[in-house]
Amino acid sequence: MKSVPKRKYTGKGEAPVKRGQRPPVTDLEAENARLKQENARLRMEKEMLKKAAAYFAKESL
16 A cells, blocks of 8 residues: 555645645744744743842852
């Protein structure tokens, strides 16, 4: 029996998308993804700075 690649229906009148591929992204979706990544990076930086501030505050006592 031959294996046929599965396809996903996007529901937007577009051609089916092969598994593992993403449908085309709109400008708003791309900006949203970029902002989510930036937000995650900034949260991580904030946590690191908070820990560094606590470390140096404890050291100066």
